[in-house]
Amino acid sequence: MLILKVLFRNAFRNKLRTxxxxxxxxxxxxAFGLLRTLISAWYAGVEASSxxxxxxxxxxxxxxxxxxxxxxxxxxxxxxxxxSYGTWFGGVYxxxxxxxxxxxxxxxxFLEIYPExxxxxxxxxxxxxxxxxxxxxxxxxxxxxxKIGDIVTLKGTIFLGNWDFLVRGIYRGRxxxxxxxxxFFHWEYLNEISKKVLTLWANQVGYYxxxxxxxxxxxxxxxxxxxxxxxxxxxxxTETEKAFQQGFVAMSGAIVAAIQIVSFVVIxxxxxxxxxxxxxxxxxxxxxxxxxxxxxxGGGHIAVLIFGESLVITIMGCLLGVVLTFPATKVISHELxxxxxVFNVExxxxxxxxxxxxxxxxxxxxxPTRRAIKIRIADxxxxxx
Amino acid sequence: xxxxxxxxxxxxxxxxxxTILTVSGMALVVFVFASIxxxxxxLQKTLVETGAYDNVVFLRKGSNSEVVSGVxxxxxxxxxxxxxxxxxxxxxxxxxxEVVVLIALTKKGSDKxxxxxxxxxxxxxxxxxxxxxxxxxxLPRMGSTEIIVGTSIARRFKDIGIDEKLCCGMRxxxxxxxxxxxxxxxxxxxxxxxxxxxxxxxxxxxxxxxxKLQDSSEFENVKSRIESDPRLTLDVKRENKYYADQSExxxxxxxILGISLTIIFSLGAIIGAMITMYSAxxxxxxxxxxxxxxxxxxxxxxxxxxxxxxLLGFLGGVLGLIFASFMQLITISTMNFQTFxxxxxxxxxxxxxxxxxxAFALIMGFVGGVLPAIQxxxxxxxxxxxxx
Numbered sequence: 219m220l221i222l223k224v225l226f227r228n229a230f231r232n233k234l235r236t237x238x239x240x241x242x243x244x245x246x247x248x249a250f251g252l253l254r255t256l257i258s259a260w261y262a263g264v265e266a267s268s269x270x271x272x273x274x275x276x277x278x279x280x281x282x283x284x285x286x287x288x289x290x291x292x293x294x295x296x297x298x299x300x301x302s303y304g305t306w307f308g309g310v311y312x313x314x315x316x317x318x319x320x321x322x323x324x325x326x327x328f329l330e331i332y333p334e335x336x337x338x339x340x341x342x343x344x345x346x347x348x349x350x351x352x353x354x355x356x357x358x359x360x361x362x363x364x365k366i367g368d369i370v371t372l373k374g375t376i377f378l379g380n381w382d383f384l385v386r387g388i389y390r391g392r393x394x395x396x397x398x399x400x401x402f403f404h405w406e407y408l409n410e411i412s413k414k415v416l417t418l419w420a421n422q423v424g425y426y427x428x429x430x431x432x433x434x435x436x437x438x439x440x441x442x443x444x445x446x447x448x449x450x451x452x453x454x455x456t457e458t459e460k461a462f463q464q465g466f467v468a469m470s471g472a473i474v475a476a477i478q479i480v481s482f483v484v485i486x487x488x489x490x491x492x493x494x495x496x497x498x499x500x501x502x503x504x505x506x507x508x509x510x511x512x513x514x515x516g517g518g519h520i521a522v523l524i525f526g527e528s529l530v531i532t533i534m535g536c537l538l539g540v541v542l543t544f545p546a547t548k549v550i551s552h553e554l555x556x557x558x559x560v561f562n563v564e565x566x567x568x569x570x571x572x573x574x575x576x577x578x579x580x581x582x583x584x585x586p587t588r589r590a591i592k593i594r595i596a597d598x599x600x601x602x603x
Numbered sequence: 604x605x606x607x608x609x610x611x612x613x614x615x616x617x618x619x620x621x622t623i624l625t626v627s628g629m630a631l632v633v634f635v636f637a638s639i640x641x642x643x644x645x646l647q648k649t650l651v652e653t654g655a656y657d658n659v660v661f662l663r664k665g666s667n668s669e670v671v672s673g674v675x676x677x678x679x680x681x682x683x684x685x686x687x688x689x690x691x692x693x694x695x696x697x698x699x700x701e702v703v704v705l706i707a708l709t710k711k712g713s714d715k716x717x718x719x720x721x722x723x724x725x726x727x728x729x730x731x732x733x734x735x736x737x738x739x740x741x742l743p744r745m746g747s748t749e750i751i752v753g754t755s756i757a758r759r760f761k762d763i764g765i766d767e768k769l770c771c772g773m774r775x776x777x778x779x780x781x782x783x784x785x786x787x788x789x790x791x792x793x794x795x796x797x798x799x800x801x802x803x804x805x806x807x808x809x810x811x812x813x814x815k816l817q818d819s820s821e822f823e824n825v826k827s828r829i830e831s832d833p834r835l836t837l838d839v840k841r842e843n844k845y846y847a848d849q850s851e852x853x854x855x856x857x858x859i860l861g862i863s864l865t866i867i868f869s870l871g872a873i874i875g876a877m878i879t880m881y882s883a884x885x886x887x888x889x890x891x892x893x894x895x896x897x898x899x900x901x902x903x904x905x906x907x908x909x910x911x912x913x914l915l916g917f918l919g920g921v922l923g924l925i926f927a928s929f930m931q932l933i934t935i936s937t938m939n940f941q942t943f944x945x946x947x948x949x950x951x952x953x954x955x956x957x958x959x960x961x962a963f964a965l966i967m968g969f970v971g972g973v974l975p976a977i978q979x980x981x982x983x984x985x986x987x988x989x990x991x
Contacts, residue, residue: 235878242874249867278771279707279718281670281943282804308671376671378664418673418807451773451805455707468715469938469945476642476935477860483635484868490628491875497620498882557856585620 225526232499236531239495243535243578244542246488247571251543252550253481254567260467260474262560266395267459269433271331272440274426275462277455283422284452286409295442297435298428302327305408305424309372309381309401311362317556318358320372320401321424322408325353331429334392341366341387349407351386355398357555359388372401377408377416399559428456485574492582496528500586507590508598517591524590528583529576536575540568606899606907611914614883621879622915628875629919629967630926632868637927637960638950639861642935643854645951650850653788654842657689657819658731661812661829661837668849668942669703670720674809678835682812687825689815691730698814699727702797704804705944706771709761718944719756723797731815735789740765740780743795750795751780755947759936769793772803788846791936791947813842849941856940869967872919876971880912884979891979892987901980908976909969916968920961927960928952 230236258265274292276282283305292301304323310316325346329337337345337353345351354364364370368385383403391398405423412419428443430436440456447454457465467474500507507520543563551561615622654660661682662672674682679700688696702723707716722728726745729735743749750769757763769776776795784790800806816822822841829835840848884891891904927950936947 234881238874238878238881242871245867245870245874249864253864277707278804279705281705281718314667373665375666449773453773465716468710468713469717470940471713471715472935472937476639480635480639480864483631484871487628487631487868487871487875490624490631491871491878494621494624494628494875495878497624498878501618501621502886 221522221526224523225530228499228523229527229530235495235498239492239531240535240538242488242491243532243575244538246484246578247536247539247575248542248546249484250481250574251539251563251567251571252546253477253484254570255543255547255561255563256558257474257477257481258564258567259558259561260470262395262397262558263463264460264467266334266393266397266560267463269436269458269460270430271459272428272430272436272443272456273459273462274428274443274454274456275424277444277453280425282452283419283424284426284454286421286423288423288426288447288452288454291446292426292428292443295439295446297430297432297439297442299431300327300331300429302331302427302429303423303425304328304402304405304427305419305422306376307372307374307403307408308376309374311370311372315556316362318399318401319397320403322405323402324405325402328402328427331427334396335389336392337387337389345386348384348386349404350382350384352383352401352403353387353389354385354402355400355559356388356390357398357559358401359385361399361555364388377412377419379411379415381411394562395560397559399555427459485578489578489581492528492532492578493585495531496524496582496586497589499527500524500590504590504593504598507593508595511595511598520590521587524587525580525583529579532575532579532582536571540571543567543571606894606903608910611907611911614887614911615914618879618883621882622918625875625879625915626918626922628872629916629964630922632865632872632967633920633923633960633964634926635868636861636865636963637924637952637956638930639857639864640956640959641927641930641950641952643857643861644953644956645948646857646939646946647847647850647854648951649786649946649948650788650846651843652734652786653784654844654846655731655815656841656843657816658813658842659816659822659825659839660842660845661839662810662845664836664838666838669701669810670705670942670944672703672810674700674812674837676808678837679809679812681832681834682814685814685825685828687814687816687818687821689817691727695727696814697727697730698812699725699731700797700809700812701725701728702800702804702806703810704800704806706769706793708756708763708769711759711761714761717760717938719760720792720942720944721800722792722794723800724794725797728794728813731813732784732789734787735782735784737780738783740778743779745796746798747796748774748776748799749779750776750793751782752778752793753790754781754783755790755934755936756793756945757781759945759947772800774799774803786949788946791945849939852941853939865963869963873967873971876912876915876968877975879915880908880972880975881978883911884908884975887979888982888987888990891982892984892990895982895984896988904982905976905980908979909972912972912976913965913968916964916966916971917961919967920964923964924957924960 276284289301302324304321307320307322309320345353364385366385370383372381430439443456444454547563666672688698691697704721705718706721708719710717767778826839829839930950934949939946
């Protein structure tokens with residue numbers, strides 16, 4: 219207990235310096251936590267994917283459609299429970315910067331296959347009945363102030379023209395990582411108009427979502443589906459939802475990697491700052507260390523004092539940083555909600571914060587400790603200032 | 604008389620460890636700042652250089668990339684009658700009708716698929732893009748399933764090389780050549796005969812029509828003709844503008860990310876500088892008293908300490924920029940959000956980034972040093988001399 223008291227007393231002998239160092243660590247831990255959260259937000263789609271869902275797309279690439287009649291064939295494959303399908307609509311509300319994901323889906327099977335989208339039963343009934351109806355996420359609704367009964371007009375970038383939708387329901391997410399900023403409407407509505415304006419997409423769908431009965435069947439089902447359409451005009455590629463989402467993340471992998479590297483750079487910056495503080499502290503106290511040595515304390519004792527002080531400062535800064543991370547993520551998720559619909563601090567990030575703090579504390583103390591231990595008593599006592 | 608600069612140098616040298624640590628903190632901040640700006644700059648440079656000022660691109664109204672655009676055969680033949688089109692060496696009109704689709708190819712190393720642009724060209728396409736040079740093999744024969752690939756694709760994707768085959772659209776496409784288009788977006792594309800692509804991918808229209816203007820001032824004429832002709836539901840842009848627009852969102856994203864990161868990081872570095880300078884002042888109270896007693900003014904002391912702090916910033920800036928300049932050797936390849944396809948680009952340093960990095964470093968030095976310097980200059984001579 220005594221040693222802890224000594225460490226705290228020592229740490230706050232120079233209040234200004236320690237205060238500044240603490241502030242620096244707090245900022246660094248905050249930045250580190252936010253960057254890790256940003257990376258995990260990138261992977262939110264992967265995390266939210268279910269093991270019992272498969273995605274089938276055109277094997278050439280995602281921009282090519284698949285015929286609508288594949289649905290019945292897929293349904294016959296052994297192990298398939300539900301088949302749903304949809305098309306990326308790519309509509310824009312007003313300006314392009316108001317981006318949100320919008321899909322044309324087959325509503326009944328869609329809601330069945332995605333139990334994490336929770337829709338009140340009366341809203342569900344209304345949505346199913348109205349072909350021009352749409353369902354939107356809670357976050358999206360609050361962002362644009364849309365209410366049930368409102369008419370929302372999207373401008374199509376792939377399917378040209380202005381499209382009107384009547385908001386029939388607002389869903390909320392079952393899990394923390396469910397994306398609450400999507401927009402869904404009836405595929406039939408899209409198809410009716412495609413037949414007139416974009417015949418390439420008439421009776422075509424962008425992807426199939428397949429619910430399998432048990433997760434362990436997914437490998438066999440995927441192979442069976444792709445086998446079914448081998449050598450046809452539109453060959454398919456079926457993978458688990460997780461792999462599909464991972465493919466998207468991997469496409470912008472270089473950016474994620476860059477953020478990852480940068481998140482470690484901040485640790486190095488703060489390491490330099492803390493090491494600097496410790497170097498100055500020990501430099502000032504060389505005389506004291508010489509006295510301690512004269513009294514018979516060994517190098518180990520001095521090392522404990524320096525490492526302990528470094529640890530006291532970093533851990534306190536880390537705690538402050540962690541506490542501040544939560545309100546900061548709230549602000550950011552509000553500001554960047556368009557890009558990252560799911561922005562939550564993961565438990566792993568918190569652990570990493572503490573690991574980072576420990577590493578900073580130890581690395582920062584190494585050189586100063588070496589200096590303090592190596593000093594000869596006579597030299598230490600002779601030195602002033 | 605001002606305090607000589609060598610006094611500052613010597614002081615920094617005496618506290619080497621502290622100096623090194625402070626400078627390296629700042630250098631890291633400048634490095635991150637410069638690198639991210641270089642990345643955004645590289646992306647923009649690549650896409651701006653892709654297009655030529657005199658070439659004009661026609662896309663379907665409302666579509667912002669060739670992938671989602673569509674130009675019907677009828678519209679294309681109306682465009683062919685425009686008098687503004689430049690003539691080629693063989694007396695042909697320099698107009699090309701192109702079809703663009705995305706295919707998923709597997710990347711080397713990660714084994715993950717990535718979207719690559721497949722561009723169907725006609726005999727004029729290469730005249731419109733003189734920057735494209737064949738580096739290996741030969742050009743594809745028109746009317747065959749032969750293709751050529753850009754150098755960035757050849758380098759980064761699996762099983763891409765001369766005599767290799769790509770399979771998609773129920774056909775095998777034979778790679779007969781590799782072309783280099785410098786640091787432009789075309790280096791990340793695959794080219795082949797458009798008629799073959801249209802059949803294989805069942806397209807009944809083109810994705811875009813591009814032609815070269817006879818006289819670059821005629822752009823406005825073309826634009827107004829397009830707008831007044833109800834058959835032409837098309838948008839027209841100069842080619843360089845078209846590609847520059849594609850870099851906008853991503854470059855903006857990178858810049859915002861870069862600037863907000865560096866502001867946060869710089870707080871850390873400023874604190875580092877402040878700690879160093881406060882301790883430099885605290886350790887030298889007696890020295891400051893002596894200097895004052897010798898007749899140096901308060902202002903001289905203030906300037907001396909500020910200079911020392913600025914020196915720290917300067918060293919950090921130089922070091923950070925030196926490291927950042929090595930990043931120019933690195934090329935990264937990632938998906939452009941706007942076109943949904945792979946694009947390779949490198950970090951690119953320009954004088955503006957150097958100035959900004961340096962200014963940033965000096966500001967960090969200044970902000971870190973100003974409070975300690977004021978403290979030093981305010982000391983009373985007698986008290987300072989009495990301090991041990």
